[in-house]
Amino acid sequence: MVIAKRTALQATALGFSAALLVAACSSGGGGGGGKAAESTGAAKAGSGTKVTVTETEYALKLSRSAFAPGVYTFTADNKGKTTHALEVDGPGVADVRTQNIQGGQQASVTVTLKKGTYKVYCPVDGHQQLGMKTTVTVS
Template sequence: MVITNKSGRTAVRATALAFSAALLVAACSSGGGGGGKASQSTGAAKAGSGTKVTVTETEYALKLSRNSFTPGTYTFTADNAGTTTHALEVDGPGVSDVRTKNISSGQNTSVTVTLKKGTYKLYCPVDGHQQLGMKTDVKVG
């Protein structure tokens, strides 16, 4: 709404200004901005749509609920059974830097990927954890 003040100048009503500011904030915050997941444009699949695999994470090891994989879509659930923050990342043929968010002890989170024939690395991307043994290779096919 536009109103005219005593000097004859037009002014924008405060509610219209507040509405415009709210739209700007919403537009700026809807971009995602790195909430813990790396880009999933390569190799990622629809969340929860694949064969479920639990990856139990402890200091400093990964234990998978299965050890046989054929090509297809998998949902890896990282279950933090340790005492420090962990996450799970998957890299391999057609899958690059697909990861979960960081999770605290007792929490879990999932990532869904489509695996082709080949070897994939699953590991904890938290600083230094991979080097301490939180990694495993998965052969598909």
């Protein structure tokens, strides 16, 4: 009984360190060879298919609804009066965002989208909850 208990404990400890290893690897930039920008999924600025994201209080609207895998440049056009920003998050793209955008200004992010579902939203506090989010399905 005592032995079985120890084994279970060890297994738990092993599982925990394995999880830590996985977490360390996935946030470590894939072997250290790549630039920081690559590990987050950001691609070369301005190089992709252009998508305009119109931002207002509190909504965002994309200029395209069909996405195939590839490189996209999302330009956030802040048509509102409040400061907004734009963030893309999904497979291979970890929290790639623009700087804060004042009303009437624009800013862009370029990302490589793979097959899957991406979240596109305004990362300014509370705006996502107010409706400034959408999903993009790449297929």
